[in-house]
Amino acid sequence: MKLTLKIITVLFISLLVSCGGKEEKKEETFSYQKKAPTEKKEEAPKVETVKASEKIDLTNKGVGPIKSVELPADIDQSMATKGEDIYKKMCTACHRVDKKFIGPAPTGILERRTPEWIMNMILNPEEMVQNDPLAKELLIEFNGSPMANQNLTEDEARAVLEYFRTLK
Amino acid sequence: MKNFFKLSIGLFFTAVAFTSCNDQKSNKSNGALSSSNAEKVYIAPGEHDSHYAFLSGGYSGNLTVYGLPSGRMFKEIPVFSQFPTNGYGYSEETKPMLETSYGFVPWDDSHHPDISQTNGKLDGRWIFINGNNTPRIARISLTTFETEEIIEVPNSAGNHSSSFITENTEYVVAGTRFSVPVPQRDMSIKDYKGNFKGALTFISVDPEHGHMDIKFQVLMPGFNYDLSHPGRGKSHGWFFFTTYNTEEANSLLEVNASQNDKDFIAAINWKKIEEYVNNGGGTMMPAKYAHNLHSDVTHTATSTMKNEVRVVNPSEVPGAVFLLPTPKSPHGCDVDPTGEYIVGNGKLSANLTVHSFTKMIDAIENKKFDGDAYGIPILKFEDVLAGSVEQPGLGPLHTEFDGKGNAYTTFFISSEVVKWKLGTWEVIDRKPTYYSVGHLAIPGGNSREPFGKYMFAMNKITKDRYLPTGPEMEHSAQLYDISGDKMELIYDFPTHGEPHYAAAIPAEIIKDQSQKIFKLAENEHPRKTLSDAEGKVVRDGNNVHIYMTMIRSHFSPDNIEGVKVGDKVFFHITNLEQDFDVPHGFAMIGANNAELLIMPGQTRTLTWEAKQVGVWPFYCTDFCSALHQEMQGYIRVSPADSDIELSWSLGE
Numbered sequence: 001m002k003l004t005l006k007i008i009t010v011l012f013i014s015l016l017v018s019c020g021g022k023e024e025k026k027e028e029t030f031s032y033q034k035k036a037p038t039e040k041k042e043e044a045p046k047v048e049t050v051k052a053s054e055k056i057d058l059t060n061k062g063v064g065p066i067k068s069v070e071l072p073a074d075i076d077q078s079m080a081t082k083g084e085d086i087y088k089k090m091c092t093a094c095h096r097v098d099k100k101f102i103g104p105a106p107t108g109i110l111e112r113r114t115p116e117w118i119m120n121m122i123l124n125p126e127e128m129v130q131n132d133p134l135a136k137e138l139l140i141e142f143n144g145s146p147m148a149n150q151n152l153t154e155d156e157a158r159a160v161l162e163y164f165r166t167l168k
Numbered sequence: 169m170k171n172f173f174k175l176s177i178g179l180f181f182t183a184v185a186f187t188s189c190n191d192q193k194s195n196k197s198n199g200a201l202s203s204s205n206a207e208k209v210y211i212a213p214g215e216h217d218s219h220y221a222f223l224s225g226g227y228s229g230n231l232t233v234y235g236l237p238s239g240r241m242f243k244e245i246p247v248f249s250q251f252p253t254n255g256y257g258y259s260e261e262t263k264p265m266l267e268t269s270y271g272f273v274p275w276d277d278s279h280h281p282d283i284s285q286t287n288g289k290l291d292g293r294w295i296f297i298n299g300n301n302t303p304r305i306a307r308i309s310l311t312t313f314e315t316e317e318i319i320e321v322p323n324s325a326g327n328h329s330s331s332f333i334t335e336n337t338e339y340v341v342a343g344t345r346f347s348v349p350v351p352q353r354d355m356s357i358k359d360y361k362g363n364f365k366g367a368l369t370f371i372s373v374d375p376e377h378g379h380m381d382i383k384f385q386v387l388m389p390g391f392n393y394d395l396s397h398p399g400r401g402k403s404h405g406w407f408f409f410t411t412y413n414t415e416e417a418n419s420l421l422e423v424n425a426s427q428n429d430k431d432f433i434a435a436i437n438w439k440k441i442e443e444y445v446n447n448g449g450g451t452m453m454p455a456k457y458a459h460n461l462h463s464d465v466t467h468t469a470t471s472t473m474k475n476e477v478r479v480v481n482p483s484e485v486p487g488a489v490f491l492l493p494t495p496k497s498p499h500g501c502d503v504d505p506t507g508e509y510i511v512g513n514g515k516l517s518a519n520l521t522v523h524s525f526t527k528m529i530d531a532i533e534n535k536k537f538d539g540d541a542y543g544i545p546i547l548k549f550e551d552v553l554a555g556s557v558e559q560p561g562l563g564p565l566h567t568e569f570d571g572k573g574n575a576y577t578t579f580f581i582s583s584e585v586v587k588w589k590l591g592t593w594e595v596i597d598r599k600p601t602y603y604s605v606g607h608l609a610i611p612g613g614n615s616r617e618p619f620g621k622y623m624f625a626m627n628k629i630t631k632d633r634y635l636p637t638g639p640e641m642e643h644s645a646q647l648y649d650i651s652g653d654k655m656e657l658i659y660d661f662p663t664h665g666e667p668h669y670a671a672a673i674p675a676e677i678i679k680d681q682s683q684k685i686f687k688l689a690e691n692e693h694p695r696k697t698l699s700d701a702e703g704k705v706v707r708d709g710n711n712v713h714i715y716m717t718m719i720r721s722h723f724s725p726d727n728i729e730g731v732k733v734g735d736k737v738f739f740h741i742t743n744l745e746q747d748f749d750v751p752h753g754f755a756m757i758g759a760n761n762a763e764l765l766i767m768p769g770q771t772r773t774l775t776w777e778a779k780q781v782g783v784w785p786f787y788c789t790d791f792c793s794a795l796h797q798e799m800q801g802y803i804r805v806s807p808a809d810s811d812i813e814l815s816w817s818l819g820e
Contacts, residue, residue, distance in 0.1 A: 144794035
């Protein structure tokens with residue numbers, strides 16, 4: 001009986017609160033450090049502190065069908081436009097040009113990865129996250145969110161790569 | 169299960185031990201036979217079965233897909249019944265599939281699947297199945313393994329002698345079990361005799377798309393048309409139907425429909441009637457029936473109500489319809505691979521009757537008639553009889569063929585399958601089934617070219633075959649190896665619903681055509697959303713349309729505000745995945761219908777009524793990735809008089 005009364009009181013109060021105003025105050029009271037501290041502690045600096053998404057590896061070609069890609073000096077604008085269209089349709093659910101979203105942003109990707117690696121990541125993500133050391137690390141960095149295989153053709157992946165060349 | 173594996177491994181090693189010791193001598197000894205059975209049905213993890221089997225679901229209204237020889241169930245395909253598992257019959261796109269002239273009918277009793285044929289051979293394009301209760305025929309794609317089309321059959325009741333196809337899939341044929349007044353009218357049931365009609369419906373199948381259209385109905389005397397099969401090879405162009413209740417009783421059929429010494433097999437020369445119809449023959453009569461078609465491009469079904477059907481009276485086309493006397497309420501009507509023999513499984517008869525097509529044609533040409541029924545000539549029993557299998561068992565129901573000159577008949581009362589030889593009519597072997605067998609199936613067993621390696625029997629009573637599960641037990645199927653002279657029972661597996669007939673096919677004919685995804689680029693759903701940027705929420709009076717996408721592992725948008733009490737909310741959700749076997753689910757708290765299971769590249773719509781103020785969650789039901797538990801969202805529902813504008817967002 002007492003318990004019921006308590007529950008009713010609580011409900012009543014919460015009712016009052018909810019009637020009180022449309023905008024509810026943000027009531028976040030948390031006395032626990034949820035995010036890792038940003039400043040480094042005085043321990044011996046670790047050798048590996050660079051995030052996988054920021055690592056630069058211009059030799060690794062990844063795992064998959066793409067063995068070699070020749071990039072001419074000039075960007076093929078019509079191919080890049082086609083690539084942008086494909087990117088918007090097939091990739092924007094998880095990737096945004098200007099920010100980290102579900103996955104990393106493609107801007108500047110060619111300064112960090114080989115063209116072969118990029119295309120293999122698009123065309124063969126399942127094997128990449130199993131067998132490529134960088135892709136494996138990326139999967140962990142992005143909370144285990146898998147890179148979806150969107151079944152692009154090689155030509156389509158190549159066009160997306162050309163579009164990425166325009167993102168600097 | 170564990171014990172079973174231990175047992176199978178044990179048996180396997182015993183078998184190895186036996187065969188290695190007695191290699192030369194004991195090939196035919198019984199000892200080694202039973203122990204090698206485990207090996208015959210064992211499909212190692214990751215290996216594939218050699219055959220697909222499609223079992224009707226009976227009162228589940230659906231079709232189940234199994235592998236042979238393992239007996240593993242791969243899929244339940246919803247056909248005539250609402251299926252909350254994936255939202256079939258609940259989503260806005262699939263609800264039209266279950267429309268009929270009686271309104272929305274969410275259930276049926278599915279009976280006889282039959283795979284499409286070209287030149288009398290299984291071609292693996294489609295599988296057809298009948299709804300028995302509210303007469304309908306469905307066509308299921310063997311590319312998507314989904315129901316693509318359902319056509320209602322007017323003037324029919326108890327659509328049982330269905331859905332069998334001619335040898336080039338020219339027609340799928342549907343015969344009525346119950347005769348009824350045609351057209352339906354208010355009349356005394358006692359005036360059944362002579363007034364009721366039995367409609368046999370020939371539905372044409374478009375050779376390219378498979379689309380069905382009723383070409384004509386033959387209005388037969390008021391018998392019960394039980395089962396049917398097409399002629400093939402030499403008898404192509406004919407169709408055969410068993411009849412019972414030729415007494416035309418309208419009450420206590422158990423007694424009153426078992427009076428005649430012989431009923432009939434009705435032989436219909438459909439080519440002749442087709443020609444008559446093509447030349448303008450027959451009469452268009454008013455009849456309401458629904459034609460429902462689902463498109464893989466719009467991902468949407470449409471239902472069209474038709475208003476008339478062409479009917480043909482047998483007397484209009486002389487020489488097209490004949491009756492073959494067949495003893496005692498024949499059930500199954502089965503035609504051998506050569507097209508010569510027509511087996512009438514007289515379920516109350518001591519013998520199995522086999523008619524000869526050649527003799528039938530001869531009797532027709534020489535006009536050797538024994539009388540007529542409502543103007544339809546009756547041939548003399550002795551003139552058309554090829555032979556009979558003497559006292560093979562009790563209660564014969566169905567016969568299939570192995571393509572090597574043998575026939576296999578099920579006996580319901582004596583619970584057995586009997587193998588006998590066509591032409592000599594001698595019994596070669598008999599094996600018990602457990603218990604009370606109905607249909608049996610051999611892959612391609614009702615085509616010109618059966619694949620006579622396996623046969624399975626579908627039993628009505630399970631009793632002690634499996635661990636008890638209360639008063640209701642799933643029906644059992646028993647798999648026999650029929651590659652040798654003697655049949656060998658090698659496996660036993662439970663089935664779902666009540667399988668009547670089944671159709672089976674070697675896996676290599678269809679497995680490579682199985683579709684993996686729907687291409688987003690080909691999606692023409694009017695309310696598709698092809699990228700996050702296209703996501704939106706639109707109000708139309710009290711209807712709120714949410715255009716949403718899903719991909720591993722989020723919905724976009726996932727926060728929606730501005731919905732009000734009394735609104736009807738339509739979630740139009742597109743799965744943006746383009747990878748094999750990555751469906752996402754969608755469940756909304758308090759939804760009065762079901763969930764949605766949306767295939768890659770597909771769009772589906774669930775309707776939800778906002779009834780209470782609050783913030784209500786939705787989530788993905790299909791564990792899609794390591795972040796599946798994060799795949800969720802909220803809808804804020806405000807009071808009806810609230811002035812909160814619609815808004816939507818993701819990640820803000």
